[in-house]
Amino acid sequence: MRKFICIQCPLGCEITVEGEKIEGNRCVRGKEYVMQEMKNPKRVLTTTVFIENAIHPMLPVRSNGEVPKELLKECMKILAGVKVKAPVKKGDVIYKNILNTGVDIIASRSMERK
Numbered sequence: 001m002r003k004f005i006c007i008q009c010p011l012g013c014e015i016t017v018e019g020e021k022i023e024g025n026r027c028v029r030g031k032e033y034v035m036q037e038m039k040n041p042k043r044v045l046t047t048t049v050f051i052e053n054a055i056h057p058m059l060p061v062r063s064n065g066e067v068p069k070e071l072l073k074e075c076m077k078i079l080a081g082v083k084v085k086a087p088v089k090k091g092d093v094i095y096k097n098i099l100n101t102g103v104d105i106i107a108s109r110s111m112e113r114k
């Protein structure tokens, strides 16, 4: 038996999977989430990158879609070497098509020049 906590909404249903039987989900999204997790787990990536000449040293960024879980570490390594220059607007693309996933890394907030 495998257990999952559904992260699709704040209720956080505990879902168990045994063979074909999926139990504990209060809605269909929980079933879809578990099936996705078993097949190809994905996550939205959130982190920070260096920013020059800005009011803060780091800029919060996130992926504009979900990235396969096994690629998250590799993505973080790439982003650790990225440095952008202020000003940046919320939603600006910071890194395009990371690891050919079709997902872009975008700024989570605007940041002015210092």
Ligand code: SF4
Pocket: 006, 007, 008, 009, 010, 011, 012, 013, 024, 025, 026, 027, 028, 029, 030, 031
């Ligand atoms: S199964 Fe449905 S109700 Fe339960 S946490 Fe997931 S999305 Fe929310």
